[in-house]
Amino acid sequence: MPTGLFHTRYEDDEKIFHTLWVRIWMWSFVLFLFLVFPFVASPLSGFFGFSVQHMANMIGIFIIGAHGLNLLTGFTGQISLGHGAFMGVGAFTSAILFMKAGWPFWLSLPAAGFVSAGVGMIFGVPSLRLRGLYLAIATMAAQFIIDYAMRNWTSLTGGSAGFNVDRPSIFGFALDTDLRYYYLILVLAIVSTLFLKNLLRTKTGRAMVAIRDRYLSAEIMGVNLFKYRLLAFGISSFYVGVAGGLFAHYNLVVSDEHFTMWLSIQYLAMVIIGGLGHVLGGIFGTIFMVLLPELLRIPTEILSNIYPNIFAIFGTLRELVFGLVIILFLIFEPDGLAARWHTIRAYWKLWPFSY
Amino acid sequence: MSPGVLHFVQLVVTGLVIGSVYSLVALGFVLIYKATSVINFAQGEFVLVGAYICLDLIVRFQIPFVWAFLLTMVFSVILGLLVERLTLRPLIGEPTITVIMVTIGLATVLKSMVTLFWGTQIKVFPRIFPQEPLNFQGIVVSEVYLWTLGFALLFMAIFAAFFKYSRAGIAMRATAADQQASQSMGISVKRIFAISWCIAAVVSGVGGILIGNINGINITLADFGLKVFPAVILGGLDSIVGAIIGGLTIGILENLMGGYLDMYFGGGVKEVAPFVVLVVILMIKPYGLFGTVEIERV
Numbered sequence: 001m002p003t004g005l006f007h008t009r010y011e012d013d014e015k016i017f018h019t020l021w022v023r024i025w026m027w028s029f030v031l032f033l034f035l036v037f038p039f040v041a042s043p044l045s046g047f048f049g050f051s052v053q054h055m056a057n058m059i060g061i062f063i064i065g066a067h068g069l070n071l072l073t074g075f076t077g078q079i080s081l082g083h084g085a086f087m088g089v090g091a092f093t094s095a096i097l098f099m100k101a102g103w104p105f106w107l108s109l110p111a112a113g114f115v116s117a118g119v120g121m122i123f124g125v126p127s128l129r130l131r132g133l134y135l136a137i138a139t140m141a142a143q144f145i146i147d148y149a150m151r152n153w154t155s156l157t158g159g160s161a162g163f164n165v166d167r168p169s170i171f172g173f174a175l176d177t178d179l180r181y182y183y184l185i186l187v188l189a190i191v192s193t194l195f196l197k198n199l200l201r202t203k204t205g206r207a208m209v210a211i212r213d214r215y216l217s218a219e220i221m222g223v224n225l226f227k228y229r230l231l232a233f234g235i236s237s238f239y240v241g242v243a244g245g246l247f248a249h250y251n252l253v254v255s256d257e258h259f260t261m262w263l264s265i266q267y268l269a270m271v272i273i274g275g276l277g278h279v280l281g282g283i284f285g286t287i288f289m290v291l292l293p294e295l296l297r298i299p300t301e302i303l304s305n306i307y308p309n310i311f312a313i314f315g316t317l318r319e320l321v322f323g324l325v326i327i328l329f330l331i332f333e334p335d336g337l338a339a340r341w342h343t344i345r346a347y348w349k350l351w352p353f354s355y
Numbered sequence: 356m357s358p359g360v361l362h363f364v365q366l367v368v369t370g371l372v373i374g375s376v377y378s379l380v381a382l383g384f385v386l387i388y389k390a391t392s393v394i395n396f397a398q399g400e401f402v403l404v405g406a407y408i409c410l411d412l413i414v415r416f417q418i419p420f421v422w423a424f425l426l427t428m429v430f431s432v433i434l435g436l437l438v439e440r441l442t443l444r445p446l447i448g449e450p451t452i453t454v455i456m457v458t459i460g461l462a463t464v465l466k467s468m469v470t471l472f473w474g475t476q477i478k479v480f481p482r483i484f485p486q487e488p489l490n491f492q493g494i495v496v497s498e499v500y501l502w503t504l505g506f507a508l509l510f511m512a513i514f515a516a517f518f519k520y521s522r523a524g525i526a527m528r529a530t531a532a533d534q535q536a537s538q539s540m541g542i543s544v545k546r547i548f549a550i551s552w553c554i555a556a557v558v559s560g561v562g563g564i565l566i567g568n569i570n571g572i573n574i575t576l577a578d579f580g581l582k583v584f585p586a587v588i589l590g591g592l593d594s595i596v597g598a599i600i601g602g603l604t605i606g607i608l609e610n611l612m613g614g615y616l617d618m619y620f621g622g623g624v625k626e627v628a629p630f631v632v633l634v635v636i637l638m639i640k641p642y643g644l645f646g647t648v649e650i651e652r653v
Contacts, residue, residue, distance in 0.1 A: 079452050126637050132451040133394045133592070137584050138637050141630040144581075148627035152620060265459055272456055316470045323463030330457045331445045 014201050033186055038179055050294050053178045059290045060185035061246045064192045066270045066282035068239025071196060073268070074276035075205070076232035077212030078127055082120075082139035083267045085146035086237045088259025090116040090244025092150065092157055095165045095254045105168030105175075109245045116241025117234040119146070124233030128226045143261050150256035162255025165248050181250055188246065192239060197279050199235075208232055212277075240267075269322070273329050275336025284337040292325065293318050361493050366614040367607055372500040372569075374606015375507035380562040380579065381586040381598035382514060383555030389531040389593045390551040393443060394451075396458040398559055399580015400465035405431055405560020406567040406576060407473050413481060420483045427564065428557050435556030439549050466577055477573040484568060503565045510561055511599055514554070518595070523550060531593070582609075585629035589636055591646020600644065605629050 007013045017023040041053040069083050094112035097103040103111070123142035127135055150157050157163075167176045175181045199205045207228045210218035219225050248254045266289060274285020296318055333340065380402060387395050408430050412423035442457055484499040518524040529537040530547045538544050563576065586605045590597025613625030642648045 073452065079455065123634075126634070126641070129641050130637060133455070134588075134637060134641055136394070136451075136455055137588060138634060140581070140584065141633045141637075144627055144630040145634070148623065152623060265463070268452075268456060268459070272452070276452070313471060316467045319463050320467035320471070323460045323467065326460030327442055327457055327464065330449075330453050330460070331442070334449060334453055 016197055016201075030190065034183075038182060041179075048294070049297070051178070053182060055290060055294065057178060057182055057185050057250060059287055060182070060189045061243050061250065062267075062270065062286045062290060063189050063283055064246070065240040065243035065267060066274070066286045067192050067196050067279070068236040068243070069267045070271045070274075070276065070279070070282040071199070071208075071239070072232050072236035074271055074278070074281065075200065075212060076208040076229065077215075078124075078229060078232060079132065079136040079268075080139040080233075080236070081136055081261070081264050081268070082123060082142035082146070083236075083240050084259050084261060084263030084265075085143045085150075086116050086120050087240040087244035087247070087263065087267075088150055088256065089119050089146060089237075090241030091248035091254045091259065092244075093241070094245030095163070095248040096156060098168060098249070099163065099165055105170050105249070108168075109242060112245030112248075113238040113241040116244065117238040120237025120241075121230055121234045124230050124237075127229045127233065140261070140264075143264055147256060147260060150259065157254075157256070160256060162253055162257075165252055165254055167252070168249050175249075185246060185250075188242065192242075193279060193283070196282075200279070204228065204231065266322075269326050273326070273336055275338030278336070278338035278342075280341060281336050281338035284341065288337065292322065296321055362614070363611075364494055366610045368494060368496055369500070370607035370610030371603060372504050372606070373566075373610065374603040375504050376562045376565050376579075376602075377583060377586050377606050378599040378602025379507045379510055379558050379565075381583045381590070381602045382511065382595060383558040383562075384583050384587055385590075385593065385595055385598040386527075386551050386558075387555045388587075389595075390527055391443070391548050393454050393458065395555065396455065397438070397462040397465060397580070398555065398583055399577040400462045400469070401431070401434070401556045401559035402563035402566070402579050403469055403572075403574070403577045404434060404465060404563070405556075406563030406572045407469055407478075408560070409564045410478060410480060410567065410572060411473075413483075424561075424564065427560050431556040431560035432553045435553035436549055438556070439552035443548070443552070444545070462577070462580075466574065470574060475574050477571050479571040480568050499568055503569060506561070506565055510558060514558070515595075523547075527551065582629055585633040585636075587643075588633050589643055591643030593647055594643070594645035597643055597645035605632065608632060 012018075017026060037056070038053070041056065044052040065083065065087055069080060072078050072080055072083075090112035093115040094105075094108045097108040097111055098105060123139060126138045130138055151160050167174070167181070169175060170184065173180070175184055200209070207218065207223045208231075210221065210223055211225060211228055215225060244259075247258070251258070270285035270289045271282055272285070273288055274283065275281030297314075300314055300317065329336070380398060383401070384395055384398050387393055405427055409423050409427040412418045412426055413420060416423075418426065438461060442461055443454070446454055446457055484502040488495045488497050489501070518528060526537065526542045527547050527550065529540070529542060530544055534544055537547075559580070562579070563572070566572075566576065566579065582605070583602070586601040587598055588601070589604060590599070590601030609625050609628045612628040616624045616628070636643065
């Protein structure tokens with residue numbers, strides 16, 4: 001087992017799995033997710049008091065979305081406050097095509113991604129001229145405009161009530177239970193993670209990172225800023241669009257209330273808490289943010305003995321804790337969970353010779 | 356006047372009043388941006404907190420309006436100081452996204468605290484200004500609107516004088532122009548940061564009280580802070596004059612668009628129109644009417 005970095009070729013440096021052990025661990029983790037997890041999920045649900053399977057599905061869906069935002073914000077340096085709405089576009093696209101136009105699911109889901117990508121790119125056009133703060137404001141405007149469209153384009157979206165969506169089947173395999181849907185989500189989450197990880201090793205990925213780090217220098221080096229910024233917006237929105245499509249068919253109802261500014265903020269919180277610019281960051285951040293409300297339930301139940309009406313204000317308490325968590329993370333752990341993970345791993349890898 | 360013209364003027368006048376409050380809140384927003392380069396997403400929550408504090412002082416503690424108003428301002432100063440000291444100061448020098456996110460977190464915390472204390476029900480201010488409509492040749496304006504406009508203009512005048520003549524105001528402008536130079540001239544930049552947050556909290560609180568007098572207050576008042584974005588983008592993020600003009604323009608524009616387009620889009624155009632304007636401005640003239648154009652050199 002290596003105790004440090006001993007790369008002698010670029011190919012070694014660019015490898016996703018640096019050692020055989022990492023590869024074995026990764027494969028066993030994937031096998032665990034496919035074969036073991038579904039069977040331990042239901043006993044665990046009884047233990048934790050919430051449906052572990054449901055949580056895993058939600059985490060999987062949001063991991064895809066968080067990867068998308070991470071590509072845009074963490075790797076290309078463009079802030080987006082509109083990803084909640086882009087996810088909504090994907091959700092409505094897939095739901096409308098599936099329910100109203102009668103498309104098969106295997107077509108409507110990619111279509112959700114492509115329509116989202118289109119919408120995201122339209123609102124990404126100002127990114128050529130805008131950076132940082134201004135882009136954040138522009139995408140926030142996108143959030144409000146799309147939100148308004150989802151609420152008021154009643155003939156298409158069903159207004160604020162939304163409409164019901166059926167669980168789909170894919171090539172004859174009905175995805176009618178949480179467990180069956182889990183496998184679809186799992187496959188897509190793994191594919192999206194692999195795609196992101198590999199994208200970063202290509203010319204495109206390196207161009208994006210160059211834009212993030214110093215865009216003027218990147219432009220001088222011959223990176224076409226407009227093309228790569230727009231591409232980042234497109235791929236990123238494709239990711240959240242697919243996540244939206246998955247969410248719509250999983251949730252069984254689509255309405256605008258799921259895709260508000262609040263969701264955009266949550267997405268940003270996921271990638272920031274997880275770690276901007278780390279693929280693992282999207283995963284850690286999502287797990288943390290999705291589980292946070294459930295973990296909050298435990299102290300709330302204890303407190304409910306003292307304050308019986310605490311459940312009435314649970315939603316507000318959750319928001320309060322959410323805000324505090326964001327602030328504390330930014331002040332005390334600005335690099336996110338992924339950076340912490342790398343530190344811990346490096347410590348163990350070199351132990352006991354960590355100096 | 357013909358009914359069409361009357362309708363138009365009526366819309367403009369109402370828009371002007373709401374716009375004057377936008378201007379006031381935008382003023383606080385621009386101030387923070389100018390002095391500290393922080394975009395404050397919690398501006399709307401300052402509006403909210405100010406309005407609720409004042410309401411509580413009047414209704415629960417039976418304090419006369421004038422004193423309640425002044426006490427609210429004192430409270431806003433404390434709030435501004437606390438926010439700056441606890442959340443923003445540790446982040447000086449951090450990247451943009453971190454700072455944006457921390458103000459968003461702050462907004463969430465403030466909003467949920469308000470919900471915990473005061474609930475989500477809409478609350479109505481006791482009559483402080485007379486509500487009787489005044490009739491100017493057919494244009495009906497409630498008296499409270501005029502008071503609001505007057506107050507907003509008064510506060511803007513006070514701040515204009517503050518920046519022009521007072522020591523602290525001049526120091527603030529110096530800091531905005533060049534932090535290092537002003538620091539070497541003996542200005543405490545940290546103090547200036549604190550003052551900017553205080554002033555921003557105060558003007559927002561005043562804005563909240565004024566709007567609360569017109570519409571009553573509930574938790575959605577916080578969205579008011581988001582409407583400020585179109586105003587400041589139109590005026591230019593770092594221009595105080597721009598904030599005032601931008602606020603008035605957006606107020607009038609949203610009212611006009613709401614008045615004429617609601618029937619085609621099924622209502623609520625007022626809520627979204629400023630953001631459409633925002634996107635258009637960003638595409639055509641990203642630094643607004645009076646903003647400083649950033650010139651970048653390698």
